[in-house]
Every structure is written in C-alpha cells, then in structure tokens.
Amino acid sequence: MSNSNTTSRRDFLKLTSLTGGGLLLGFSWFSAEAETPVIIHNLPLGATKGFNSYLSISTDGIVTIFSPNPELGQNIMTSFPMIVAEELDADWTKVKVVQAPLDTKSFDRQLTGGSGAVPHSWKRLRTAGATARNMLIQAAAKQWEVAAEECTANNGFVIHAKSGRQLGFGELADQAATMPVPKEVKLKDRKDFKLIGTGVKNVANKDIVTGKGLFGMDVYRKGMLFAMIQRPDAFGTKIKSVDSAAAKAMPGIVDVVVFKNNVAVVGKSTWEVSKARKLLKIEYEKDGATESTADHTNIFTTLLDGGTPVVRRKNGDVEAAFKTAAKIIKSEYHGPFLSHAPMEPMNFFADVRPDGVELIGPTQTPGSARTATSKLLGIPEDKITLEITRLGGGFGRRLKFDYVVEAAELSGIIKAPVKLIWSREDDMMGGSYRPAVQYRFEAALDSSGNLVGYKCRGAGINAGNPVREDNFPSGAVEHLLIDTVEHKSPITTGAWRAPITNFLAFAEQAFLDEVANAAGKDPVQFRLDLLDKARKSPVGAIKYNIDRMENVIKMAAEKSGWGKKAGISQGFSVYFSHSSYVAQVCEVMMQAGKPVVKKIYAVSDCGQVINLSGARQQVMGGIVDGFGHAMYGKVTFKNGAAEQKNFNTYRLIRMKEIPQIETYFVDNGIDPTGLGEPALPPTGGAVANAIFKATGKRLKNQPFIDEEVFTTTP
Amino acid sequence: MPVYTLKINGKQFKADVVADTPLLWVLRDHLGLVGTKFGCGIAQCGACTVHLNGVAVKSCVLPVSSIKAAAITTIEGLSEKGDHPLQLAWDEIDVPQCGYCQAGQIMTAAALLKRKPHPGEEEIDSAMHGNICRCGAYHRIREAVKLASTKI
Ligand code: FES
Numbered sequence: 102m103s104n105s106n107t108t109s110r111r112d113f114l115k116l117t118s119l120t121g122g123g124l125l126l127g128f129s130w131f132s133a134e135a136e137t138p139v140i141i142h143n144l145p146l147g148a149t150k151g152f153n154s155y156l157s158i159s160t161d162g163i164v165t166i167f168s169p170n171p172e173l174g175q176n177i178m179t180s181f182p183m184i185v186a187e188e189l190d191a192d193w194t195k196v197k198v199v200q201a202p203l204d205t206k207s208f209d210r211q212l213t214g215g216s217g218a219v220p221h222s223w224k225r226l227r228t229a230g231a232t233a234r235n236m237l238i239q240a241a242a243k244q245w246e247v248a249a250e251e252c253t254a255n256n257g258f259v260i261h262a263k264s265g266r267q268l269g270f271g272e273l274a275d276q277a278a279t280m281p282v283p284k285e286v287k288l289k290d291r292k293d294f295k296l297i298g299t300g301v302k303n304v305a306n307k308d309i310v311t312g313k314g315l316f317g318m319d320v321y322r323k324g325m326l327f328a329m330i331q332r333p334d335a336f337g338t339k340i341k342s343v344d345s346a347a348a349k350a351m352p353g354i355v356d357v358v359v360f361k362n363n364v365a366v367v368g369k370s371t372w373e374v375s376k377a378r379k380l381l382k383i384e385y386e387k388d389g390a391t392e393s394t395a396d397h398t399n400i401f402t403t404l405l406d407g408g409t410p411v412v413r414r415k416n417g418d419v420e421a422a423f424k425t426a427a428k429i430i431k432s433e434y435h436g437p438f439l440s441h442a443p444m445e446p447m448n449f450f451a452d453v454r455p456d457g458v459e460l461i462g463p464t465q466t467p468g469s470a471r472t473a474t475s476k477l478l479g480i481p482e483d484k485i486t487l488e489i490t491r492l493g494g495g496f497g498r499r500l501k502f503d504y505v506v507e508a509a510e511l512s513g514i515i516k517a518p519v520k521l522i523w524s525r526e527d528d529m530m531g532g533s534y535r536p537a538v539q540y541r542f543e544a545a546l547d548s549s550g551n552l553v554g555y556k557c558r559g560a561g562i563n564a565g566n567p568v569r570e571d572n573f574p575s576g577a578v579e580h581l582l583i584d585t586v587e588h589k590s591p592i593t594t595g596a597w598r599a600p601i602t603n604f605l606a607f608a609e610q611a612f613l614d615e616v617a618n619a620a621g622k623d624p625v626q627f628r629l630d631l632l633d634k635a636r637k638s639p640v641g642a643i644k645y646n647i648d649r650m651e652n653v654i655k656m657a658a659e660k661s662g663w664g665k666k667a668g669i670s671q672g673f674s675v676y677f678s679h680s681s682y683v684a685q686v687c688e689v690m691m692q693a694g695k696p697v698v699k700k701i702y703a704v705s706d707c708g709q710v711i712n713l714s715g716a717r718q719q720v721m722g723g724i725v726d727g728f729g730h731a732m733y734g735k736v737t738f739k740n741g742a743a744e745q746k747n748f749n750t751y752r753l754i755r756m757k758e759i760p761q762i763e764t765y766f767v768d769n770g771i772d773p774t775g776l777g778e779p780a781l782p783p784t785g786g787a788v789a790n791a792i793f794k795a796t797g798k799r800l801k802n803q804p805f806i807d808e809e810v811f812t813t814t815p
Numbered sequence: 816m817p818v819y820t821l822k823i824n825g826k827q828f829k830a831d832v833v834a835d836t837p838l839l840w841v842l843r844d845h846l847g848l849v850g851t852k853f854g855c856g857i858a859q860c861g862a863c864t865v866h867l868n869g870v871a872v873k874s875c876v877l878p879v880s881s882i883k884a885a886a887i888t889t890i891e892g893l894s895e896k897g898d899h900p901l902q903l904a905w906d907e908i909d910v911p912q913c914g915y916c917q918a919g920q921i922m923t924a925a926a927l928l929k930r931k932p933h934p935g936e937e938e939i940d941s942a943m944h945g946n947i948c949r950c951g952a953y954h955r956i957r958e959a960v961k962l963a964s965t966k967i
C-alpha cells in the first residue's frame with residue numbers, strides 16, 4: 102500500500118523563531134479551519150490559532166509531540182506519537198510527548214470517547230511526520246549540495262549514502278525551519294514500517310510506577326481548599342431544609358454552602374471535610390418519581406407488551422413470516438444499571454478569580470466542560486484555562502462534566518481556589534449509570550431450519566436508542582423488525598464503555614445461539630450461512646463488512662480449535678462495533694458442579710495495529726471488563742437511591758477470577774480503527790453460550806452470578 | 816491538634832492533624848506524597864496500599880494515631896531510583912493502562928515478594944485479591960510479579 106498525500110497549506114505551516122531554535126510545525130489533527138499560514142514568533146502554545154497540535158524538533162534532537170486528547174488508559178499518548186515518529190523516521194528514544202492544554206479555538210475534537218481518535222487522525226499524523234522528514238532532508242541536501250532524492254532518513258538522522266555523510270535531526274532543525282513546506286509528501290509503504298505494528302511501551306510507565314502526581318486528584322495548590330458535596334441520596338428528591346451548624350463547628354471547616362441541590366462542605370483537608378459532612382442534617386422532599394428496581398421490572402414488561410414503539414428497521418413482511426414459520430423461538434434478556442466506577446473518583450480543581458478562571462483535572466470532554474463553565478459563570482471562554490491531567494480511567498463517566506461545573510460554581514461562591522472531591526459513594530450514588538435495558542427477541546425458522554423472520558424490541562430506561570438496528574443479522578434475514586420503547590426516569594444515565602452494545606451484543610449473540618440450537622445447527626456455521634445469505638441476496642442496507650466479519654469468525658474458530666476439544670464446552674460470539682470486528686470463543690469447564698470460565702480467544706480486526714503492546718492490552722482489558730461486569734455488575738435502586746454504594750457491595754472482577762486470554766489480530770493493512778471498546782461487547786455472549794454448552798442452562802440476565810447455575814448448589 | 820512524628824521512606828515527617836486522620840490523607844494532603852491513591856476509603860480496592868514495617872496495609876483505614884514508631888514505606892520510597900525489580904518488571908511487561916491503581920498493586924506485590932520471594936500463581940492471586948484494577952490489567956500485573964520474582 103503506497104500513499105501520497107497532498108499537504109494542504111491549511112493543514113500545515115512553518116512556524117519560525119521557535120525559542121531556542123529548531124523546527125516547529127503546527128498542524129490540525131481534527132480540523133482544517135485555518136485558511137492562511139500564520140507565522141509565529143514566540144512559543145507556540147499561547148499564540149497559535151487554528152492549529153491544534155505541534156511537532157517540534159529542537160536543536161538537541163529532541164522531538165516533542167503535543168498530544169491533544171485526554172489520556173485515560175487507552176494509550177493514546179503513546180500510539181499517536183508512534184505514528185508521527187514512524188513517518189518522521191525519528192529515534193523513538195528521543196521522542197517526548199506532552200499533553201496539550203485545552204485550546205477550543207483550535208480544536209475540533211479534543212476529547213476521548215467512541216474509539217474515534219485514531220481513525221480520525223491516522224493520515225494527518227502520518228503526513229505531519231512525513232512533512233517534517235521532507236524538510237529535514239531538504240535542509241541536509243542543501244548543506245551537502247546534493248539532490249534531496251539522494252538522501253534518506255533513518256532513526257533520527259538524514260543520510261547521504263553515496264558520500265557516507267549523515268547529520269542528526271537536531272543539527273538540521275534550524276535550517277529545516279527555513280525550507281519550504283512541501284505541497285505533497287509520500288507516505289511510507291507499510292512494509293517499511295519500523296515502529297507501527299510493534300509493541301512500544303507506555304510513555305508514562307516510569308512516572309506511574311514511581312508514584313508521580315499525574316492525576317487530577319494529585320493537584321495541590323498553595324492556599325487551596327478542599328470540598329465535598331452532599332447530593333440527594335435518591336433520584337427524584339430535592340432539598341427541603343439544611344442544618345449545617347454541627348458540620349460548620351467541626352475543626353478545619355471553612356464554610357458550608359448550599360447551591361442547587363448541593364450542600365458543599367469546604368475545609369482545609371479532605372479528611373476534615375469528609376468527617377464534617379457526616380454531621381449535615383438535610384431533609385429532602387419528593388421532586389419526581391423515586392423509582393425502585395421492582396418498578397423497573399414492571400415498567401419493562403409494560404413497555405415491551407404495550408408501549409408505542411419507534412420502528413428502527415423493517416424488512417419484508419414479518420407478521421406473515423411468523424404465521425407460516427415451522428418453529429418460533431422467543432426470548433428476553435435483561436441488563437441492569439451499572440456504575441462506571443473509574444478507579445480515580447471524580448474531582449476537579451477550580452479557581453475563579455476576577456481576572457479569569459483556572460480549571461485543572463481529569464475530563465474526557467475539556468471543551469464542553471469549559472463552555473458549560475463559561476455559560477454558568479458568565480465569564481468568556483478566553484478567560485478560562487483548562488489543564489487536562491491524566492485520567493484514572495473514564496469508561497464514559499468523564500464525558501459528563503457535571504463535576505467540573507460544580508467545582509467552578511463552588512469556587513465562584515466561596516471566592517477561593519478549591520479542589521472538589523467525590524467519594525466513591527458519591528460516584529456510585531449520584532452520578533451516571535449505564536442505562537438498564539431489556540430486549541425481547543423472536544425468531545422464525547422455516548422447515549429446513551433457516552432463519553426467515555427476526556424481531557427485536559429494545560426497551561431502555563433513559564437509554565436513547567437501545568438497539569443497533571443495522572448490525573448483523575440485519576441484512577441476512579428476509580423479514581425483520583427492530584423497534585424500541587423508552588422509559589424516562591430521574592435516574593441519570595450516560596455512555597458507558599461501548600455504549601449500548603456493551604449489553605446488546607450479549608443479548609443478540611446469546612439469542613442467535615438459541616436460534617442456531619433450535620435449528621440444529623453449529624453456531625459458527627449458522628453465522629457463516631447467514632453472512633453468505635447477506636452477501637448473495639442482501640436484504641436492505643448492509644452496514645458491516647461481510648468479508649471482515651466472516652474472516653474473524655473463521656479465524657477465531659481455527660485458533661480455538663472450535664468443536665474439536667474434548668471435555669471443554671465452547672461458546673461463540675462475534676460483534677461489529679466502533680468500526681472494528683471482534684470474534685471470541687469462550688471455554689468453560691465444570692468444576693465441583695459449577696461452570697468455570699477458563700479461557701477466551703479473541704480475534705480482532707481493527708485494521709492496521711499501531712502499538713501491538715497497547716492493542717493487546719486494550720483487548721484483554723476490554724474482555725476482563727466485559728466478563729467482569731457480565732458476571733458481577735449491577736446497581737439496583739430502592740426508592741430512588743442506589744443500593745450499591747462502594748466496592749464492598751458493587752462487585753468488580755479481581756485477579757483470581759480472570760480467565761486466560763489469547764489475542765490475535767488480523768493483518769490486513771486497512772486504515773486503523775479504534776480498539777478501546779470493540780473487544781468488550783462480544784464477551785458476555787461467548788461466555789453465556791459456553792455456559793449453555795456446559796450446563797444446558799441459558800443465562801439471560803446479568804449479572805450471571807445471580808442466575809441459577811451459580812446460585813444453586815449441585 | 817496533636818503533632819505526629821512519622822517515619823516514612825527512611826525520613827522523619829511531622830504532621831499536625833486530628834487523631835483519626837487516615838494515613839492516606841496525611842500522606843496526600845499534609846506531606847505531599849501523592850503516589851498513594853484514594854479509591855474507595857473502605858479497604859476494598861487497594862489503591863492506597865503502603866507498607867507498615869514491611870507489611871502491606873490499606874492506608875485509607877489506618878488512623879495516624881495508631882502508627883506510632885512503625886516504619887512506613889510508600890511508592891515514592893520503594894526504591895531510590897525507581898528500579899525495584901517490580902517497578903522494572905512493570906515497565907518491561909508494560910502493565911499500566913490508566914495507571915491509577917498501579918502504585919497500590921506494586922506495593923502489595925512488593926510486600927508479597929518480601930515475605931515470599933518466589934510465589935506460585937495461586938499465592939500471587941490471593942495476595943493481590945485486595946487490589947482492584949478497573950482497567951483490567953490483571954494478566955500483566957500477575958506476569959510482572961512473576962518476572963520480578965525471578966530477579967530477586
Ligand atoms: S482507598 Fe484504601 S482500599 Fe481503597
């Protein structure tokens with residue numbers, strides 16, 4: 102695959118007079134807004150307009166890459182620079198990565214979510230590196246008075262092989278900055294990749310293992326106060342009265358402030374604040390429905406039976422197909438609310454001063470957080486700075502910026518710099534949940550066991566659209582109806598890693614297994630047959646790539662020795678999400694009468710793998726996450742309040758519970774797609790299907806641990 | 816408020832705090848040692864793990880008044896140059912994802928290796944049971960503990 106990319110003047114410019122000399126290129130990773138080149142005569146960060154990241158080469162040969170996206174464990178601070186360094190032919194040991202601060206004037210997509218960053222910037226990052234390499238080569242050629250075509254770059258040097266000369270990037274940086282920006286650069290053929298596709302270690306490892314203060318929680322400023330907020334325990338209630346006298350009288354307490362539905366305790370240390378907070382006497386009154394999980398169970402049934410559905414996809418004549426079916430299979434799957442529970446609880450530092458606002462902390466959406474702060478405080482955005490720290494996990498929770506705005510509002514009220522900290526209980530009780538969902542499936546088989554009719558009705562509580570109507574098996578079934586119903590609740594929900602598909606994939610893949618079983622077919626062959634049907638006689642639009650899906654299915658079957666192992670029960674699952682394809686096989690063995698998940702094989706097609714070490718880690722982490730939550734995760738409600746408040750009752754998977762995992766990647770050279778999410782959705786289905794194989798029992802509700810196969814003693 | 820003298824990472828520190836302040840918050844809020852993390856506050860996640868006389872303890876539930884003359888080691892003091900076999904193994908195996916839990920994981924593992932330099936897989940798993948990694952880096956954590964145990 103050979104690539105040549107036009108370097109638009111809008112994407113690139115030469116910035117001269119970098120303090121201390123060297124070459125500085127500004128480029129737009131996510132937007133191409135700047136119409137004309139801008140010459141900047143000072144350090145870049147304060148003064149740049151229209152460029153959202155920078156690649157600089159200083160005279161000592163250090164290559165600095167500013168990474169705009171928040172890092173939350175998806176390893177973007179390593180994988181992005183790898184792409185630039187590849188095309189630059191940089192010496193990786195001399196590459197430094199710096200988290201860029203928020204610059205909303207320039208950034209279109211300075212956020213982390215949806216596994217979208219890498220696909221979005223693949224070409225741009227490569228072109229950035231190749232452009233700098235071109236300018237370094239021009240500089241060397243000029244100095245040596247040879248043709249640029251005779252020079253090559255390798256590992257931080259420009260080389261003229263004919264004469265045996267070479268110059269380091271640092272030595273060339275000043276002169277490179279005076280070279281014209283090339284209009285077009287040739288990108289490498291992927292067979293020449295040296296860095297991309299290899300395993301490169303996380304650039305932050307050293308800081309992490311020595312306990313450096315990288316996270317928002319670690320922000321401490323002179324004169325800073327500490328605050329915690331008591332929010333209502335129950336959704337659907339509001340403050341009636343507050344008696345804060347006892348809390349205020351506690352040592353170290355500076356103030357107790359009531360705003361909106363919040364009672365904030367402000368003090369001189371975290372511990373003093375958390376102690377005083379317990380002495381608050383707050384009365385709440387009803388402000389909406391205070392729902393319990395038992396209510397939700399009824400609501401789901403009512404909605405599925407009699408709600409007014411929104412039709413998401415319809416092919417053929419479903420009613421007729423079911424009337425003439427030889428066999429009908431019906432099934433329902435239920436997914437509970439989940440907490441995001443990133444390891445680092447919510448927190449943010451805010452300092453609202455007359456001359457401007459300073460915000461520091463962990464957020465997946467710094468731009469929106471700043472806009473919301475600006476609106477709330479009536480302070481223009483250019484008076485607000487936002488520094489992005491490393492995030493101690495996100496899983497979607499930090500796409501919401503409620504805690505950022507709270508911190509800013511509080512700082513504005515108390516007129517002091519403050520770090521707002523959420524306890525784990527605050528995080529689990531008052532934030533945001535994966536929506537609870539329930540799916541009702543029906544399948545119609547003809548007399549030869551072909552799937553001719555398919556219905557899926559999805560019901561969600563604040564779930565938005567709880568289906569992905571164009572996903573497989575849509576396109577492979579003649580008569581199909583997918584529709585949805587929704588219940589609006591005061592319980593706040595939000596995107597949770599692999600939104601919707603994190604449970605939907607389990608439900609769909611487990612149901613398909615039921616159907617294959619009823620048809621008397623092998624689950625793998627059953628899926629392959631459906632794909633074949635979609636290829637030969639597609640029904641309606643097909644929005645997944647049949648070949649890529651077929652390929653991961655076959656590869657997973659082969660790698661796992663599908664159907665060839667004695668004494669082991671295997672379950673299959675395949676899913677397309679976030680533009681990537683992942684097939685998984687789970688292996689279960691019976692031990693003391695209980696199914697034990699021993700191993701999961703995963704074959705991923707995310708196009709070109711950038712960092713093999715990071716990629717494996719994302720897949721393994723995704724599987725552990727998917728497996729752990731399918732097994733143990735649930736938040737239930739009683740009168741509007743979450744019943745699980747911390748890790749003693751909200752069970753997360755631990756080391757001794759993990760299965761072995763084997764990861765494989767498809768090597769097809771297709772442009773890369775994300776990997777932070779796609780490995781999670783297939784896991785629940787593979788596990789449930791393997792457990793069915795082992796026990797004859799279908800798991801239809803999560804968490805599995807509450808299901809009969811685990812609760813009854815054999 | 817009483818003033819407590821603490822021996823941390825071989826140095827003496829003074830902290831003027833209320834008696835029931837957990838060591839975690841003394842380290843973080845008062846002494847600037849932020850490597851020890853807050854994750855749950857109820858001894859369930861292990862993010863706050865430090866050593867007390869070489870034994871792994873959860874500092875979020877350890878009142879400062881109970882420590883007395885015991886020697887405390889935090890991640891900052893595990894090694895002088897960040898080259899404890901576990902720290903090196905953590906990089907070698909490329910363990911961290913978000914990284915938030917990792918200081919606690921390493922401290923728990925370090926106490927294990929001190930008492931049992933060559934643990935088997937089951938011993939590793941049960942020693943590490945109190946440490947949650949929400950990112951699910953468990954496979955590599957286990958592998959890195961094994962690797963470090965070969966270097967001790
Ligand atoms: S913070 Fe101490 S165990 Fe979680």
Ligand code: FES
Binds near residue numbers: 493
């Ligand atoms: S690396 Fe994120 S919690 Fe362990």
